[in-house]
Amino acid sequence: xxxxxxxxxxxxxxxxxxxxxxxxxxxxxxxxxxxxxxxxxxxxxxxxxxxxxxxxxxxxxxxxxxxxxxxxxxxxxxxxxxxxxxxxxxxxxxxxxxxxxxxxxxxxxxxxxxxxxxxxxxxxxxxxxxxxxxxxxxxxxxxxxxxxxxxxxxxxxxxxxxxxxxxxxxxxxxxxxxxxxxxxxxxxxxxxxxxxxxxxxxxxxxxxxxxxxxxxxxxxxxxxxxxxxxxxxxxxxxxxxxxxxxxxxxxxxxxxxxxxxxxxxxxxxxxxx
Amino acid sequence: xxxxxxxxxxxxxxxxxxxxxxxxxxxxxxxxxxxxxxxxxxxxxxxxxxxxxxxxxxxxxxxxxxxxxxxxxxxxxxxxxxxxxxxxxxxxxxxxxxxxxxxxxxxxxxxxxxxxxxxxxxxxxxxxxxxxxxxxxxxxxxxxxxxxxxxxxxxxxxxxxxxxxxxxxxxxxxxxxxxxxxxxxxxxxxxxxxxxxxxxxxxxxxxxxxxxxxxxxxxxxxxxxxxxxxxxxxxxxxxxxxxxxxxxxxxxxxxxxxxxxxxxxxxxxxxxxxxxxxxxxxxxxxxxxxxxx
Numbered sequence: 357x358x359x360x361x362x363x364x365x366x367x368x369x370x371x372x373x374x375x376x377x378x379x380x381x382x383x384x385x386x387x388x389x390x391x392x393x394x395x396x397x398x399x400x401x402x403x404x405x406x407x408x409x410x411x412x413x414x415x416x417x418x419x420x421x422x423x424x425x426x427x428x429x430x431x432x433x434x435x436x437x438x439x440x441x442x443x444x445x446x447x448x449x450x451x452x453x454x455x456x457x458x459x460x461x462x463x464x465x466x467x468x469x470x471x472x473x474x475x476x477x478x479x480x481x482x483x484x485x486x487x488x489x490x491x492x493x494x495x496x497x498x499x500x501x502x503x504x505x506x507x508x509x510x511x512x513x514x515x516x517x518x519x520x521x522x523x524x525x526x527x528x529x530x531x532x533x534x535x536x537x538x539x540x541x542x543x544x545x546x547x548x549x550x551x552x553x554x555x556x557x558x559x560x561x562x563x564x565x566x567x568x569x570x571x572x573x574x575x576x577x578x579x580x581x582x583x584x585x586x587x588x589x590x591x592x593x594x595x596x597x598x599x600x601x602x603x604x605x606x607x608x609x610x611x612x613x614x615x616x617x618x619x620x621x622x623x624x625x626x627x628x629x
Numbered sequence: 630x631x632x633x634x635x636x637x638x639x640x641x642x643x644x645x646x647x648x649x650x651x652x653x654x655x656x657x658x659x660x661x662x663x664x665x666x667x668x669x670x671x672x673x674x675x676x677x678x679x680x681x682x683x684x685x686x687x688x689x690x691x692x693x694x695x696x697x698x699x700x701x702x703x704x705x706x707x708x709x710x711x712x713x714x715x716x717x718x719x720x721x722x723x724x725x726x727x728x729x730x731x732x733x734x735x736x737x738x739x740x741x742x743x744x745x746x747x748x749x750x751x752x753x754x755x756x757x758x759x760x761x762x763x764x765x766x767x768x769x770x771x772x773x774x775x776x777x778x779x780x781x782x783x784x785x786x787x788x789x790x791x792x793x794x795x796x797x798x799x800x801x802x803x804x805x806x807x808x809x810x811x812x813x814x815x816x817x818x819x820x821x822x823x824x825x826x827x828x829x830x831x832x833x834x835x836x837x838x839x840x841x842x843x844x845x846x847x848x849x850x851x852x853x854x855x856x857x858x859x860x861x862x863x864x865x866x867x868x869x870x871x872x873x874x875x876x877x878x879x880x881x882x883x884x885x886x887x888x889x890x891x892x893x894x895x896x897x898x899x900x901x902x903x904x905x906x907x908x909x910x911x912x913x914x915x916x917x918x919x920x921x922x
Contacts, residue, residue: 459730460734462730463731463868466868467868468869470850470868470869471868471870474850474870474871561872561875565872566874566875566876567833567874568867569869569870569871570868571866571878572866573866574738574864576743576861577861578860578861578862579856579860579861579862579886582879583879586878586879
């Protein structure tokens, strides 16, 4: 394997020169597609994803899942959150073809849909569908986290009421499951190389709270190591929330300045420069 | 596409109100499992697990095949799940539902990706011949908590399984029948068990173990943790749902660890009992020259 994890203990620097608690560069844009109700583009390091949200709208005719009676939507008179994830063939190093029925992709879709459905006020839109389509342009670790963040931003852009941002990031640990227990450091925001080698988990929180919406760990790790990893992951999520919030505010400010939107009530005190 | 009947408002209210008063419909405490029973079949590698009214059957089989070109030194190990209409009218054959996909992904991650079985030991001739071990999971009756029952059945079936003994002599591979040589167990490294927590309440403040189907229908979220008795987490899956306090999740993990240890002891005990049953009179019978005549 190319990554020599033993080098970490010498200078406490990771393969890409970050410290243990540093995020990669997060760059995000909202309202990138004019035709969609909401859209976003997000980069976390070299992981790049695009998201388009349509709806809440009446479910299309092709969807046959709706029960009898009037219209579709999820159970109990709430809007259904339909997520589709498309992983581009050129997104990773080896050009692997992933079919539509790929279980990993389906699991990602379910996770994103369930996570957002808990934060969006879906009860306001009975019998309708919010369709979120995500496109992965480039993969370099923390894929699920990037997808969740992009979907949240696009939902904000679409103006769907939500409790708070659902923000995600990954956390890992510097040692493998058995070796050198004491000296293991938790790591924040892993890239692809680290994800391959080290135990990692993806955590998504509801805004700045400590409440965890998604927790996915796919590697073997000592149970005692979980606490540290989770703590680092949650604090990373809080940092991500700050960044995403800044993106939304900047865009809003920009739109007011351009005169695209009227300055609404309560915007008075916000300085527009 | 058939859809599961949703619980009525009254049923929903009844279950939730009872939970708020720390009561479950079957009188269990929040962190207690239903009665778990494991029986092995007459053949090796068949495990039948009942957990309350949930029943899962796992059957292991092995055959000699050609290994994958990109992994010439590894054997093949697959887990297939089948949710038939027998278990619930909402399941259809040949059209995997979301439940089925998540279940098979979970079993895959828990047992296969955590390296519970040493797949390299399944290799017979590098790049040419290897064992392909396959576990078929059949859900016979669905009354909640399929994951834990299915995972337990898979692990039990694999640990009970014996594959035919083989030998290589001068480039000739011989597979012996059970009459010629005693079959050999798989090379097993650790036994992971799934423990599923279901969350209830507006903020997911109530956590239940081993929810029944009626409880599962009204839950706001769930978290499946896979652990082995050495205290290693093999997988965690909280796939969305209502957000839960991080501290509560850590507590759940600790309780899950003790449950995993209990499962492990129970399985060891059952395997030992079964071994004793098969080995009727022990070594003395084997050495005896007497026969039935």
